[in-house]
Amino acid sequence: MARPREFEEGVVLDAAMECFWNRGYEATSMRDLVDKTGITGASLYNAFGDKRAIYQRALDRYVEGSVAARLARCEELPPLEAIVAFFDDIVSRSVEDRSRKGCMLVNAALDVAPHDDEFQRIVAEVMTRIELFFRDCVQKGQEQGAITSTMSAEELGRHLLGVLLGVRVLARVRPDRILLEGVVRPAIELLDISSSPRQRDH
16 A cells, blocks of 8 residues: 655645756756755655656646736736736846746746757747737737737737747846836837827827
């Protein structure tokens, strides 16, 4: 009869996630994970697999707890307000990130995905999920007359994804609110039909 686990799986995954998030995949050793989670290497391996498997579980947990949760909150708002709220949250979290660990998903895109086809697929799928959120918000806003129609929803969705990634990377080295808000503001003004002289005249 198998012995019951003597640890909470979610607590251990949270600890592993923090370890990878702070140190990066390559710099994190199994010893680091043992020290951070407080359970033995054998228990970690039996429960989650090797370092790569633990990282995948930790990244999945980050995506669902951070990215998916933010999307769910913002999807409840009117289209333009949803996009503004999304970026406001990103900027605030970036400024408050004293350890400058950044976004674990973006870190994975830069550090792990280029060398691992499976992680490239995982990261790309989440990026697409975010892009579709932007696209859908823009499309709804265009239908409601709140967001400019000078460009397609697809083009603006891709543009917003690029702004997001730029903010996330820039914040790792210059987490300055004025700077980051200055990157975001032109993108929001591009969307807002009330700030577009060209469309106000029509």
